[in-house]
Amino acid sequence: MDTIKETKITPADKVLNLEKYIFVELDEQKEKARNEGVDLIDLGIGNPDRPTPKPIIKAAIKSMKDSKSHGYPDFKGKADFQATIKEWMKKRYNVELGSDFTAQAVNGGKEGIAQISLAFTNPGDLNIVPDPYYPVLSRGTWVASGEVYHLPLSEENDFLPDLDSIPKEIAQKAKLLIINYPNNPTGAVAPREFLEKAVNFCIENNILLLSDLAYGEVCYENYRPLSIFSIKGAEDVALEVHTCSKTFNMAGWRVGFVIGKKEFVDVVSAIKINFDYGTSTIMQDAAIAAMKMPHKYIKVTMDEYEQRRNYMVKALQELGWNVKKSNATMYLWLKVPSGRTSKEFCKMVMDKTGVVFTPGVAFGKMSDNYFRVSIVQKEKRLKEAIERLKKANIRYED
Numbered sequence: 001m002d003t004i005k006e007t008k009i010t011p012a013d014k015v016l017n018l019e020k021y022i023f024v025e026l027d028e029q030k031e032k033a034r035n036e037g038v039d040l041i042d043l044g045i046g047n048p049d050r051p052t053p054k055p056i057i058k059a060a061i062k063s064m065k066d067s068k069s070h071g072y073p074d075f076k077g078k079a080d081f082q083a084t085i086k087e088w089m090k091k092r093y094n095v096e097l098g099s100d101f102t103a104q105a106v107n108g109g110k111e112g113i114a115q116i117s118l119a120f121t122n123p124g125d126l127n128i129v130p131d132p133y134y135p136v137l138s139r140g141t142w143v144a145s146g147e148v149y150h151l152p153l154s155e156e157n158d159f160l161p162d163l164d165s166i167p168k169e170i171a172q173k174a175k176l177l178i179i180n181y182p183n184n185p186t187g188a189v190a191p192r193e194f195l196e197k198a199v200n201f202c203i204e205n206n207i208l209l210l211s212d213l214a215y216g217e218v219c220y221e222n223y224r225p226l227s228i229f230s231i232k233g234a235e236d237v238a239l240e241v242h243t244c245s246k247t248f249n250m251a252g253w254r255v256g257f258v259i260g261k262k263e264f265v266d267v268v269s270a271i272k273i274n275f276d277y278g279t280s281t282i283m284q285d286a287a288i289a290a291m292k293m294p295h296k297y298i299k300v301t302m303d304e305y306e307q308r309r310n311y312m313v314k315a316l317q318e319l320g321w322n323v324k325k326s327n328a329t330m331y332l333w334l335k336v337p338s339g340r341t342s343k344e345f346c347k348m349v350m351d352k353t354g355v356v357f358t359p360g361v362a363f364g365k366m367s368d369n370y371f372r373v374s375i376v377q378k379e380k381r382l383k384e385a386i387e388r389l390k391k392a393n394i395r396y397e398d
């Protein structure tokens, strides 16, 4: 046959229009280096390296053996999951959630953010997201065929978005404002005044505020992040996303929850129900055990991160970087030495030393002059990474 038929089997525009996921490209580079026998020290990923605490594993095994876990799960989250979330919010964030609040169990915070974006965004709608951003914060909108207005985060403004800089017509059109504090990738934290400003901005402009609290427990030196629901008025405009991934070293388990007023959470449930049958009962039981276990299990992980952070901040300062100690997250956000893009710099570092960093551009087009260092390796490996940088004479120069 010499006639070429045009095929209808093409990806949807929402797929074709998606920007390339830079993490896929980075994974390919790492795979290639490993296949060539390079001993990579991967400080690029945000994957907790410590094990899930034993009480959680025990609860999961018990649940797995119980035939009640073998059928389809309770879609929103079973009664004891819902009750434990309310206890947890009171215990950890001093927030009393009333009977008009509910949670939707999700298979990780990433899914929760994507579902919220899908549930509230019509094609052509506009959502506001800071840059740099954890990818799904913008991608959720793009998958929903919406548009994103990116707000720059600058060092001068402590990596908090300047809400006053948002043009009036953007504020009037926007449906969602997404914030993430403690912040990935900058490590920044949000003071109460900023959260109040964000809530008031959303009230004034009739915008839904999505607060991504993935790092709500990854904090040091008596610093405690705030839940958005500790801010007056937030209950009428906000949803908050929580995950077990970082708090309990459960990134591979895939469990978290979205909380907020029932009328908002029900919208998320209405979209999610078309995609799956809900979060496995075994994972819900594991999350219940996690939220109920003594705080000492969380503290050992955070103490270790704190020690690693102290080491890395000092070592990187000695290499010329003006890096400040952040009181939260497992990330350091550093300037790329001038003359290179973030991708070029990180590729050069990997080729010369086997140390992997994430280029800032992976977190947004406005962030190409930064890179992220993730402290999810034992201190011994961090020390080796620093030795390799020194040996290759990689340091910060203007």
Ligand SMILES: Cc1ncc(COP(=O)(O)O)c(C=O)c1O
Residues within 6 Å of the ligand: 046, 107, 108, 109, 110, 111, 134, 180, 183, 184, 212, 214, 242, 243, 244, 245, 251, 255, 256
């Ligand atoms: C800012 C932020 N939000 C949400 C998530 C989602 O994590 P998970 O899907 O494992 O709950 C992550 C994971 O790295 C993150 O960094």
